[in-house]
Amino acid sequence: MNRKKNLISGLVIVLTLLLGACQSKKDYARTIHDPVLFSKTVKKLNDVVLENNFAPMVASRNYAYATIAAYEIVVAGDPANYQSLYQQIKHMPKMPAPEDTSRIDFPLAAMLAFTKVGNAVTFPEGSLMDYYGQLLNIADSVGMPAEKISGSIAYSDTVVATILGWAKKDNYAETRSATRYTVNEEPGRYVPTPPMYAQAVEPHWMEIRPFVLDSAAVCRAIIPPNFEPNNKNSAFYKAMMEVKLIGDSLTEEQKHIADFWDDNPFKMNVTGHVMFATKKFSPPGHWMNIVGIAAQKAGADFNTTVTGYAKTAIALFDGFISCWEGKYMYNYIRPETVINQLVDPEWRPYIQTPPFPSFPSGHATVSAAAAETMGSVFGENLAFTDTSLLEFGIANREIKSFRDAAAEAAMSRLYGGIHFRFDNDLGSESGKRVGELIVKKLTMKKN
Missing domain, CATH: 1.10.606.20 (Vanadium-containing Chloroperoxidase; domain 2)
Structure with missing residues (x-):
């Protein structure tokens, strides 16, 4: 009888631990994989653009490279349902493939990449890095394993480097020193x-x-x-x-x-x-x-x-x-x-x-x-x-x-x-x- 009781107690403990583990996993996914958190991340870049008076067309460039970086990480995490923009955008380089997907939380990596690219294409320097730290703190506080956080950082950084290298070749820097507009005195101009x-x-x-x-x-x-x-x-x-x-x-x-x-x-x-x-x-x-x-x-x-x-x-x-x-x-x-x-x-x-x-x-x-x-x-x-x-x-x-x-x-x-x-x-x-x-x-x- 005691042996049966001990067996039942052992099963209860095992089930409790398994349920706890599942609940923990579910908890961090519920927070980090919430699309509203990604929207809040975009809003952080929007606020930096607003505060620093970026002209509309320059702002569009800020959003474009940052969102493409995030999207390409989404593709890496779900290749069965999403297709890379590589070879669809003719001049876009191929994104690095993840080495060990088990060590990466792709939604977190996508937000980290968005934030780092957004930070690099705006000013003042470091405007978004406090928020980058907040994302990492959120992931840690809701129970994401440390190896997943570090793996997400490492993979997102490879994508960020590729995106920024590509962005540097779009002629933006060259137009910063181009000639200014000259007023044309013709009627109607x-x-x-x-x-x-x-x-x-x-x-x-x-x-x-x-x-x-x-x-x-x-x-x-x-x-x-x-x-x-x-x-x-x-x-x-x-x-x-x-x-x-x-x-x-x-x-x-x-x-x-x-x-x-x-x-x-x-x-x-x-x-x-x-x-x-x-x-x-x-x-x-x-x-x-x-x-x-x-x-x-x-x-x-x-x-x-x-x-x-x-x-x-x-x-x-x-x-x-x-x-x-x-x-x-x-x-x-x-x-x-x-x-x-x-x-x-x-x-x-x-x-x-x-x-x-x-x-x-x-x-x-x-x-x-x-x-x-x-x-x-x-x-x-x-x-x-x-x-x-x-x-x-x-x-x-x-x-x-x-x-x-x-x-x-x-x-x-x-x-x-x-x-x-x-x-x-x-x-x-x-x-x-x-x-x-x-x-x-x-x-x-x-x-």
Whole structure:
């Protein structure tokens, strides 16, 4: 009888230990493999980009390399379901293969790689390394074995080194010392706008190496209307007056749309003789935030969430290269400039005109590109509440689909008074082609 009791007690102890071990394993996986933690990790990079005034197109580069690093680690951990971008992005090198997968927690490695790449492509130096340490502390505190943590660090570092070596060859460094924009005095050409009259931003961005586009000109926006401000029957004159008339009679809803999608990373406010800057997400930062919201609404797992971020970041990056090729080729005048010259010298747009040519609209272009890629990952008709601007005191918007969000972002530029309607419409068409090309060319999820 005692022997039977001892046997039962022994079995109970063994089962308890096994259940405890399973529970411990489940506990750390529940925390580290939570896609919300990856979204929080992306938000940390977003905050660094915001605080340090990265221009929108530069921000898109920051997000792109960091998310690709994370995605390639997802592929290494789940090769049956995910496909590397190697040989899909022609110039991308092959990522190092893990030597011992049993020693790697791939979600942790993906977040570590994202953070280290994000840290390397932003400034000031070390901005994200405190958060890198926090990720390691979280993994340790929820019971991840030390050998898995060290193995994850080691593997992520090999991917980081490969990604950063690749990034150095995209012509970004060379464009930092390229010639500045020279104002063209011909009628209809862009000139700096109030209140900063700043130099036009990134006039050589079209020289950056794209990921999927064969060249910056592949999806160029169709030619804008001829500059005919004195011909009341011309497409240009009608578009110019539409900007002024809408700007002079904005509804509260139109103001909300303009404010919500303003996404000006560095707005200069002028009150009398006092000038001060305020910051918001740039357009790519806003769309990165939307990816996290959409992933959670769709109930996406960790790997799908990372895929959504990477695919969208690629679309934003290539979208800006495509758009900037058109901007500096057409070098089109801003509505504010021509309205001040010919209609009302005191007129000002509702939101601040950004410092680069008008056609095509950058926000319209990259938003349309992002909408196509996000739809391919999370579903075209996913409705969600965009809470991105709450931290800046701007109320949420209810969004019916990614394409509706892109269309609203484009229209916001007309309501804001900083773009002609044709800037937005033709920019949206161009961006949609960029997004469609990325969806067609890149196979990320195999099934």
